[in-house]
Amino acid sequence: MARDNPITRRKTLKVTGAAAATALVAGCSSDDGGEGNGDENGGDGGDSYEIEAGTEIVLYAETSGWQGEEPSDIADTTNPTLVLTEGEDYTIGWNEGDGQTHNIEIWDENDEVIDDLSTDEASEGGDDQFLEFTASSDMTTYVCNPHQTSMIGDLQVE
Template sequence: MTRDNPISRRTALKITGGAAATALVAGCNDNGDDNGGDNGDDNGEDGVNIEPGTTIELDGQTAGWEGLAPSDIDGETNPTLILQEGEDYEIGWPQGDGGNHNIAIRDDGGEVVDDLATDETTDDEPGDDQFLEFTASEEMAEYVCEPHENSMDGEIIVE
């Protein structure tokens, strides 16, 4: 510290230490809930358990996939879906913002899994809703809209 600086070295250290302590406490907010949050599973994963055989409906919004059904994802943006390996599901979007969208299921390397991708389309023509039927496998990592993959990207966890 220079003599011109009105804050002494001791005061500066106190301020820095206080800020660090506040940041540390803010990052350690354990609410005592063993499932990682309101929509978590028993393994501490944050997401929504989806029952086998469920149709997962999303609203195609350029800002992000908005959950419609099942009710556990209603209103959630890009909800994390927890699926059971070897079980059948359906995912898609029956409505959207009129933009050009599709839906694809990718692995953690960004590759489409088992050709699970639809063609790009808008939702303003009747019959343009898009759904994929699939069996959950451990290589599945995300569902995306390829034209908007930076904003319309939700995680898939397969257990």
């Protein structure tokens, strides 16, 4: 049986660490302008999705995070970052969920609801869980208030 050589083990760890660091940097340095698949573990993978004016943004309400459904660019992305055009109209909300109580709100940088853009809490989605709004620069996030630590996505208004 071969002896455990600490020098060999140290070299192996250094190579493994360098490989892991390279993979980490490669995986986090991409911002493809909205054509990637996003980060499925919380939405901070750097990908953002430019949303065309007049689009209805449909999400699936799940306590672990908003899951993108429509438009197709955001499908299967957790808490996608949405890039909106200032002064343009949009709709955002959810039709289906995990059966827990959810709502959707649009917040400013102080975590306050903007212009009463908030739905009542409900365990089922539908028409009353959609918000129609005109994008403004003070909008920073869309949030489920009962699950605001996990169901929160960024809004970039340009």
